Structure formats: C-alpha cells, structure tokens
Amino acid sequence: MIRTIEVLFVIVILSGAFIGASYFAVLPSPRQVSPINLNRLSLTTLQLLDSNYDLSGAAFETDNSTLWGELKVALSATLPPNILYNLAVYDVNENSGLLYKNVTSISNADSLGATSDVSSYTVASSNVTFNVTPQRIGDSGNSGTLYILNCSDANGWWITGYTAQSLAQDLYASLSPYFVNTVMVQNTAQLAQLLSGNPLQGENLQNAVVINTYGEAVPIPSAYCQAPYSNDAYAYYSYFLGQKVNSYNWTWSSIVGYPFYYVSNTASFSSSQNSWGIYGMQKTAQGGVRAFLEGLDNQTYVNNANGVTSDVGVVTFTSQAINFCNYYGLYPSSYQTSTRALSNTILQSYDLTIAFNVFNPAGAYNPGAIYNHIAAGSTNVTGSLLAIGLTRTPDVRVTALGLLSYYQPRLYPSEYTANGTSRLVVLQLGLAGGA
C-alpha cells in the first residue's frame, strides 16, 4: 500500500511541476508570434508622405487645417484598413531645457490596441537653410591665398568649349569659400607683379595655390617675352616658374593636358599661332614641364625636350578621391580619359613625392596627382604641382577635388537642433482588434 501512496505522491509532484511550468511558460499571443513589422511600415509611410516634402510643410504649419486634412486623408488612404495610427509632431528645442515639445497629433482611434510600434522622422523647415561652413585653408598658418589666373591678354588651349575666364569663375565659386584670400589675376602684368614677389592686394604670397585655367598654355607677361625666358621656345620661362614655385612654396595647378606646353600673350605673340589657329601663343612643347620641374628642384637649367607623359586611356578615381567627392559634394564622373599621364620617372629625377593620387595610377603613369617637392636631405615641402593629365575638355571640378583632397579643409554643418529648424514626427501604428 505504501508504494501506491508513494506513486500518488509522485503524481502530485509531477502535477505541481506541470502546473508550475505551464504558469511560468506563458506563450505569446498568436499576433505577437508572427507580427507585421509595424516599425518599418511606420517609417516607410512617413518617408512616403514626405516624398514631396508635404509632411515637412505640414509639420511646420500645424494651424493649417486644410493641410492637415489632406495629410490625414493621405495617411488613411495608404495604410491598410486594420491599421490604427497616431501621428504626433514634436518641436525640437534645445534652448528651453525641454528637448521635445508636443505640438499636435492626429489619430484614427482612441487606443492603438495591444500591439503597436513606432517610428520617428525628423523634418526640416523650408524657411531654414542649413549652412555648411568650411574651414579656411590658411586660417591658422602662413598661407591661405588662392590665385586664379584670369588674364585677359592670354589664350588657352585644350579648354575647347570654355574660356579661361569662365573656368576661372567656376573655380572661384567652388574654391573661394575654402581659402582666406582668393585673388583673380586679371592680366599678365599682374602675373608679372606676383612673379616679382609683390602681392596684388596685400595678400600672403607664401604657400599660395596658383591655378592655371589656360589648360596646356601658360600666360606669360610681356616683360618675360625675351631672352633668357624665350630660350628653347620659352622652356626657360617654365624653368623660371618652377623656381618661383619652389621659392614661394606654391602649389601650381594644371587643370588639363600636357602642362607648360605653350606660353600665351596676345599682345606679344599677336602674329604667331599654335599651329591650330589660336593666336597669341608660342609652342614650348614637351620641354616645358621638364624645365618647370628642373626649376622646382633648383637644378641647373638644361633643355630636355623628351616626352614624359603617356596616353593611358580610361582612368578612375581612387577610393580616397571618391570619399572626398562625398565629403565636399563634388561629383565629376569617376571615369575619365587620360592622354597626358605623367611618368613615375619624374619622382626620382626631380625629388618629387606623390602627396595625393586623384586617379588610380595606370602602370608607371599617374593620370592625376599632387606632387610635393622635397629636396634631397630635407623634410620640408618646397613647392608642389597638381597635374591633371586628362584629355580635353577640362572638368574643373576634378581640379577642385584634387586641391581639397590635398588640403582637406573641414566642413562644419549648422546644428539641426537649433530652435525652430527641425521637428520630430512620430507615427505610432497599431493593429485593430484585441490581442
């Protein structure tokens, strides 16, 4: 008998265990087991309503009953019939201590049922412009001047379809916010003034950036249209420019093609043309860039007319350049054609190092890069060259990208939480019916 009683005790214990386990192991409701993802549905509904910025407009005009009536219709029309909603707008204010303050709300039910989820969406006022303030190159140092060659008495080459002046305007618009001073060099006389070491507007001459908007041609002041600068088809003038770039630690920017291939002065060369019908030019040819690099490296001038570029075809931005495209909001095509890529041999011959590759190298050639000159035995940079060896016609955004990628000025966006600029829209969705 005693065994039977023991078994009954065991049954009681097992029953207790089952009841206990059943009590604690509460299964969720079927709706919770396999729910519609209300969070994502809510977010996508908010995005849909704001696809034409109508939600943004309504969020800042909460007293406009017409606008809110339309919003309610659109919201009700897009959601399935069994979905309940509550859409609330909050003012984002960091000054009063209360970060989010409810402004208004609309709903199609008193209660959102047992299951609900929520998404939030920040909208900006159309009356507010969110500025991005760039850090200025040279703000904290002995630099910060951008010279853009805009000489009225010179002609360009390989800028077909543009004028140097229009390119200069584009570069001014895109780059001047990033520099302490931007100076347009209006004629070759002003260029001569710079080359003699005299600022035009009291700006800092040292460590400046000089952009040559004339493509393969370089403006030459009339005073330099004579020997020795005219030696070897004006290759010596390029040598002289190289010396100045070294002396003032300039960054010389060539926007397209073969650098220093021509010199141009419409007054001094009024009767000579570049063999393609553009007057006011003298052809230096391939010796120009070598002479420049000799000057940059403080070498003794030797005329060397051997070619130093190659036609490498289609080239692509480096991944770093693509990142900077996104950062600075410059979007030239990442595929370009390079027919004047500079050879790597110049690195050793003229004490150059590549500071930034705009394009991925094509074998032993660099389609677009910034070269720093660092003299043997020194660690200081004494002059730089940005050479964009693309084929015509130029996209000056590539030049701007190259310079910004090299100097990397920071961008400071304005605060989205400033008073009255943003509102938070919260859409809570629930399923009709019980749990």
Added chain:
Amino acid sequence: MANATMDHMISLIVFIAALLIFIGLFSQSISTAITYQSHGALSTKNSDLLDTILLNPGMNATWGTDVGIPSAFGLQDPEFTQYELSSFSLMRLASSTGNVAEYDKTSPSIYYDQTTSGFGSVLLTPASQDLNYSTALRLLGINNTYGFQLTLIPDIAVSIAPTHTSSPLSLAISASGTGFPFAGAMINYCFIMVTLPQADIDYPSYTMQNGVVTTDQQGSASVSFPSVTDSNQVYAFIACAHLNGVAGIGYFTHCSTTDQYVVPIVQDMSSQRIALANSFDLNSTNPALLSLKYNATFVISKTDYTFSQLLLGISGGPNIVGTVASGAGNPYQAITLPSYTTGILVVTYQTGGSTNGGIILMPWGISSLAFPVTFGYIPTRQDWVTTDIRQVTVDGIAYQAKLELYNSQGQGRVVG
C-alpha cells in the same frame, strides 16, 4: 506477501501510466513553444528578406535595364535611396499571374510573359530576359529553405467609367486608398481622342488634352468632353490622382473594334526595342491576312504630374505611323523607345478598309500605368505563411510591397 505484490504491481502500473501522461503533457507544451519559436523566426526572416529585396538594387545595379542576370537580387532604384524601387527591375520579373504568349516573327525570343489589366493595356516582356522565381530564390540564398511571394499593389486605385458616351462624353473617376477614399486629391488627366481617317492612305491621328479636377469627399470626380459627339469615338483617358506625395494612376480606353488590334511587345529590354504585332499573329500558327494602320507615340508623366509627349519619330516628330499585317511573310513593325524614362506607349490603330479602330496602352516601366506585380509562389495548404508590408514608391507612384514567406522545409524547422 500477496498484498505486497499487489501493491507493487498497482503502484508500478499507476506510475508508468502517470509518467506517460506527463511526458505527453510536457511534450505538447514544448512542441507548441518550438512551433511558436519557428513562426517567430519566420516572421523575423520575412522582415529581413523584404528589406533585403527593397533596400538594395542588386548586383549589378543596372540589371533592370540590361539583359544580364544579376548576381544578387534587389529591386531598389540604383539612383535613389530608401524604399524607392526601379520600375524597370520590376518589369523584368516573371509574373506568376500572367500568361505566356508566343509570337514567332521575332527572333531569338518568341515567347513572352504577358501581363494585362484588361483590354486596352498590355505588357509583354521576353521570357528569355525575365528573371524567374527559382533564380531569385537562388540569388537570395534561400532556395530549398524558404519560398515567397512578393506582391506590389498600388496604394491608390483609380478607376474610370463612362457615365455618358457622347454629346458630351462624361467620365466618372473614383480614387481610393487601401483603407480610405482619396478625398480632396488632385487628378491630372490626359484625354487622347483618336481620329480615324476615311482615306486608306491616311493614318490614324489623335489630339491630346490635359486637365485637372479635384475629388470630393468620396474620392470621386467627373469630367466631360463636349467635343465627343459619336458614341463609337475611340479614345484613351489616363488619370493621375495625387495628394501629399501619394500618387496613383488609372486609365480607360474605348475602341470601336477589338477583333484585331496592335499588340506592342517588348522585344529587347536593353535596346528598348518594341515590336508592334498584329493580334492575329499571337499564339496563332495560321492567321488570316489582315492589316492594321497604326500611329504610335510616347507619353510621360512629369514631376508636376502633367502628361506630355516625348519625341519618338526618327525625324524628330512625336509619333510613328505604319502598317502591320498578319500572316506569314509580313514582317513585324518595330520602334525604339527614346530612353529609360518611364512612360506610356500609346498605339492607335485602324482596321484596313474601314473606319473602325482602337487604342492600346503599354507601360514602359511598371509604374507608368500602376500595374500590380506578383512574383513568386505560395503553394496551397502551407501550414504557416508570414506576411510583412512596406510602403514604397516606384517612380513617384505609391505601392504597398507585401512579402509572404513560408518555410519550405516544413513546420517546426528553424532555418537561418
């Protein structure tokens, strides 16, 4: 001794019986919990999978506009972010609700997946260029584990019906959302009225008339065209209802004959080449010799929802005319659409030797006529199918994307 033995036997029997009962009870609880767990995992997988499909353009990203098979499946428009889908990627999905049509005059493709929403609008895409369900399963990495059906349904249904057929022609427009009438919505419409000439040498022509009306509290509106005095007048009416960024499209066509008609067929997606076939040649091995005169044009909906024509003719004109005859020895006509811009190919036709004709619309890009999309397959008698939905836009038209997912390895298996 006998009592002890009886006690032992009874207790043993009772114990074994109790043990079996409790094993059954506990197993039932555990089984239910595992089933719940399986269903919960399936639901999570469904949400992830839906976002995977909708938030990536696939690889390569332009697979919707070329003829390649992607190496990853996704429907996002590569030029946009978030839940904006490519109208052309959707057009390449082999519909699971459409039919297959055979047109043996084109080569190499002679089979076409046919999607239609009634007479007057049709979309035939080459079956050889369509992405089928099994390939999508493989690209998503869920073949043999899950099955799904993806459905895209326009948020806003715009229906049009004539209330008076002539003098004037009156059309009633009704716009409604999935759960509410589309009240107070603007409706931009385009009325294309076709003129069928008497002379055999002339081709059908048309006039386009744009306008705007607003829906009332029931989502209804009406428009009248006094210039229509003949109840046999051939016309097409396309309406786009929009409010607060939510837009939907509807259309209505009226033809004086539907015995034979022109069928536009997407012959090649990548070159945007459209073959114009005589309906007698479709699915027919020995069609009668009949000819149709046609006039084709391309209509787009602009960002402000107004409709306009895009240049289609080689000579820079907006339309192309010609004749398409059925039967062997009569080659099909073909036109090339101008670009990968979503729009509507409008083909008016006229039966040779008569003044009867009609008008056919073909969406170039699934959203231009708000065609629904059904892709994938849910077998009947599935134990458990989970559903998740998102709001998406396809070239400005609001759709609801619904994914139904089931576990093809059977209930109770947790996969992934």
